[in-house]
Amino acid sequence: MPDYRNPFIVGSPVPPELFIGRKREVGIILDRIANPAHGSTAVSGEVRIGKTSLLHYISSPEVAKKWGLPPEQCTFIFVDSHAIVPFSQKRFWHYVLKSLAARKAYEPTNYIEDLLQGEDIGGFELGELFDRIARDGKLVVLLLDGFEHVVEHVSPDNPELLYLLRGLINRPARGLALVLVSSKSLTELCQNVRFVGSPFPTSFTSLSLGPFSPEEANKLIDVYTQGTGVTFSVRDRDFAYYEISNGHPYLLQKVCFKLFQRHVEKRQKEGRSENE
Amino acid sequence: MPDYRDPFIVGGPVPPKRFIGREREVKAIFDRLASPAPSPAGTAISGEARIGKTSLLHYICDSQVAEKRGLPPEKYTFVFIDSHTIVPFTPDSFWRYILKSLVTQQVYDPRHIESLLKDGRKKVGSFELDTLFERIAQEGKLVVLLLDEFERVVEHVSPDNPEILSLLQALINRPMRGLALVLSSREPLSALFCDFRFSDSPFPASFTSLSLGPFSRAEADKLIETYTRDTGIRFSRTEKKRVYEVSRGHPYQLQSACHELFEQKARCHQF
Numbered sequence: 164m165p166d167y168r169n170p171f172i173v174g175s176p177v178p179p180e181l182f183i184g185r186k187r188e189v190g191i192i193l194d195r196i197a198n199p200a201h202g203s204t205a206v207s208g209e210v211r212i213g214k215t216s217l218l219h220y221i222s223s224p225e226v227a228k229k230w231g232l233p234p235e236q237c238t239f240i241f242v243d244s245h246a247i248v249p250f251s252q253k254r255f256w257h258y259v260l261k262s263l264a265a266r267k268a269y270e271p272t273n274y275i276e277d278l279l280q281g282e283d284i285g286g287f288e289l290g291e292l293f294d295r296i297a298r299d300g301k302l303v304v305l306l307l308d309g310f311e312h313v314v315e316h317v318s319p320d321n322p323e324l325l326y327l328l329r330g331l332i333n334r335p336a337r338g339l340a341l342v343l344v345s346s347k348s349l350t351e352l353c354q355n356v357r358f359v360g361s362p363f364p365t366s367f368t369s370l371s372l373g374p375f376s377p378e379e380a381n382k383l384i385d386v387y388t389q390g391t392g393v394t395f396s397v398r399d400r401d402f403a404y405y406e407i408s409n410g411h412p413y414l415l416q417k418v419c420f421k422l423f424q425r426h427v428e429k430r431q432k433e434g435r436s437e438n439e
Numbered sequence: 440m441p442d443y444r445d446p447f448i449v450g451g452p453v454p455p456k457r458f459i460g461r462e463r464e465v466k467a468i469f470d471r472l473a474s475p476a477p478s479p480a481g482t483a484i485s486g487e488a489r490i491g492k493t494s495l496l497h498y499i500c501d502s503q504v505a506e507k508r509g510l511p512p513e514k515y516t517f518v519f520i521d522s523h524t525i526v527p528f529t530p531d532s533f534w535r536y537i538l539k540s541l542v543t544q545q546v547y548d549p550r551h552i553e554s555l556l557k558d559g560r561k562k563v564g565s566f567e568l569d570t571l572f573e574r575i576a577q578e579g580k581l582v583v584l585l586l587d588e589f590e591r592v593v594e595h596v597s598p599d600n601p602e603i604l605s606l607l608q609a610l611i612n613r614p615m616r617g618l619a620l621v622l623s624s625r626e627p628l629s630a631l632f633c634d635f636r637f638s639d640s641p642f643p644a645s646f647t648s649l650s651l652g653p654f655s656r657a658e659a660d661k662l663i664e665t666y667t668r669d670t671g672i673r674f675s676r677t678e679k680k681r682v683y684e685v686s687r688g689h690p691y692q693l694q695s696a697c698h699e700l701f702e703q704k705a706r707c708h709q710f
Contacts, residue, residue: 286524326523
């Protein structure tokens with residue numbers, strides 16, 4: 164009996180095993196991290212374009228391993244900046260350090276716990292921690308989703324947190340890489356911030372996420388409908404891509420969800436008529 | 440199967456193993472560090488954004504590089520500090536950061552330095568710093584402090600009473616040399632300090648200025664050759680010429696243009 168459960172995902176990030184496309188973007192981000200420079204990237208794109216899904220995908224162990232970034236050497240820490248409430252620089256670092264301790268990114272973990280007990284976590288202590296991680300042949304990749312929330316809370320005349328983040332990824336021993344995600348580009352986000360010395364955005368490779376290509380959209384439909392007993396016609400696909408979504412992942416999933424539902428209802432109706 | 444992973448580095452500093460060119464600047468810096476009494480005592484590097492200042496500092500402070508240039512690690516300790524990581528910036532937090540780095544690098548008896556750091560309420564005094572670097576010098580050692588983003592330090596100094604600068608200047612000009620400075624900023628020191636009032640010897644006078652410019656064509660070609668080696672992708676003579684022209688030899692623009700071209704070529708190869 165065919166499985167009529169709707170496979171399309173509307174509204175939330177897709178799990179790595181159902182992630183489709185974005186080959187170029189995934190390659191650029193992971194090439195940068197795997198490179199001896201352990202480079203950092205800033206991803207931007209409109210709401211629901213798939214930024215969070217991309218972060219989840221690149222940090223999945225199976226994918227990272229293909230770039231020579233196995234979990235024993237490379238710890239990906241996903242932080243949704245909105246989860247740090249109320250936001251402060253101190254809370255930000257506490258959140259990051261607690262995540263590092265929980266993931267055992269550096270052992271002995273009591274080193275991080277001691278830092279958390281201390282009054283203030285300063286640039287020296289953080290620099291030393293990431294240097295130690297690098298000396299152990301390891302790397303931490305901090306995936307910061309909703310980065311506009313961070314920028315919103317820095318002083319435009321003294322953006323200490325941004326200075327510190329930039330300083331930490333540019334240390335001679337490279338123990339930290341960043342992947343930042345925001346709706347606006349980093350340059351746009353930081354346009355009112357006054358940087359003394361090197362501007363924050365210049366340390367990042369910028370990537371803009373656009374809509375899916377028709378090939379990517381077709382692949383998504385094929386993969387998602389596989390084994391469901393429902394097939395989308397060329398007309399369905401054209402309607403979903405060209406008339407409704409223009410390749411926007413969220414709209415595409417939404418219209419496909421509805422089309423799938425309609426197919427199922429039609430079949431159920433046909434089934435009932437046959438029984439009668 | 441060839442590895443089509445992009446080897447170019449766009450955005451951040453390049454690691455010492457990927458550092459190319461700048462032979463004149465590297466030699467000038469190491470020569471001054473090796474000299475028993477260079478005059479002026481310090482070096483100040485300037486250059487526009489992404490020209491490669493931080494990469495140069497990282498290269499200089501790599502222990503293997505320094506040793507090859509005749510500066511053995513048992514005598515020379517390199518301390519790299521991005522001034523932006525000193526938060527919040529105050530003269531005291533600046534010195535504390537340096538002292539903590541010296542403890543980590545075991546330059547001198549850590550108990551002595553820790554005793555200076557012990558009382559968080561008491562400021563680290565100039566006498567104590569002076570004595571510390573003299574003792575380091577007496578042991579035949581030299582601490583090379585590489586201060587990146589030096590503008591950040593200048594921003595926090597009063598133009599009428601630049602105490603932190605006076606102290607840095609005094610420390611590098613001691614008869615027994617325990618501290619050497621290599622500073623890096625976008626603008627040259629003379630421009631950074633145009634509004635400052637120095638009582639006698641101006642701070643910039645204690646530094647030799649090195650201005651970083653674009654790569655020469657030979658440096659750019661060497662970078663491309665080195666980076667693409669073992670990737671399975673080669674750039675033709677015309678392509679090398681083209682990326683040099685497009686980037687005008689600016690290291691970041693060059694890496695960026697090479698990255699674009701590499702991506703294009705990798706796609707064609709895969710196809």
